[in-house]
Amino acid sequence: MQKSRSLLLVTASNPQCQLFIDYLHHQLESPVAVLPPGSEWKPKELHPTLVLLDVDHLSDDQMQKWHARAMEDERLSLAAFNLRDEDHAVETLSALHLQGIFYRSDSLEMICKGLQSLADGELWMSRSLMTRMISFLRRQQLNSYRPVCGLTHRELEIIGLLGSGASNGEIADRLFVSEHTVKSHLYNIFRKIDVHNRIQAVNWARQNLGIPPPADLGRRRRETSHHRGPG
Structure with missing residues (x-):
């Protein structure tokens, strides 16, 4: 090695x-x-x-x-x-x-x-x-272009962000919405695809949608940390 x-x-x-x-x-x-x-x-x-x-x-x-x-x-x-x-x-x-x-x-x-x-x-x-x-x-590529389980465009964005390990706060920051809104979307997503937690949702999305994690999320985290002031 x-x-x-x-x-x-x-x-x-x-x-x-x-x-x-x-x-x-x-x-x-x-x-x-x-x-x-x-x-x-x-x-x-x-x-x-x-x-x-x-x-x-x-x-x-x-x-x-x-x-x-x-x-x-x-x-x-x-x-x-x-x-x-x-x-x-x-x-x-x-x-x-x-x-x-x-x-x-x-x-x-x-x-x-x-x-x-x-x-x-x-x-x-x-x-x-x-x-x-x-x-x-x-x-997966073929399925990603088809409506699945009635998920909206915003719900697809959120389930894609889950795959990167993003927290509710990070998803809210990325999409310029409140954490409460993110939680509401997650509730609807779990109900529509019949899962009970984030891990199951990520696995379901990878198997059925082929949504890749956002490529710039890690960079965004680092930039946010770098520019954030004390406190």
Whole structure:
């Protein structure tokens, strides 16, 4: 693995995990750290990091938070491991922007090979999986031009902003409306598409609308923080 890139393994810490970390460190000759799910990560150095997410130990909400963080920080790239099969991989890829996919059945040697490819800036997933994802994305593009479940244009804007991890306040600021208005729109969206929370709404939108997160939201956050005065 590239000397300037480190590996962060987000999983439950246990003796088996430590053996895995020791093996990766020895084979890749690169720093390997472990972070328990739900813990806050504060990188000590500003260099590229490959984050390997253990789907067996992370909730959908935790996975989405990593996705939102990677969308804002180009130094981070995400991969997932312990996927059951290709169907599970398609489901996961439809909700998260991942560079690599590793299955439970993959050998340690195969995992190291994949991590090295990811460190070199390549994708790591099977050709059949990529073919299925291309077909999936084409269907998303077609669906994005069709009215779905009676969602209004403003509701489509809001559900798109949810995909970036934006809070109600950030959505209100972006659309120049009150937080109360945003909450009302979210209530109507959840009712129309029959979901119960933000994570379900984001997954539904990615699977049915193909709405990408707004590209400038992260920049807008940084500019707002930079220009905001004390207090």
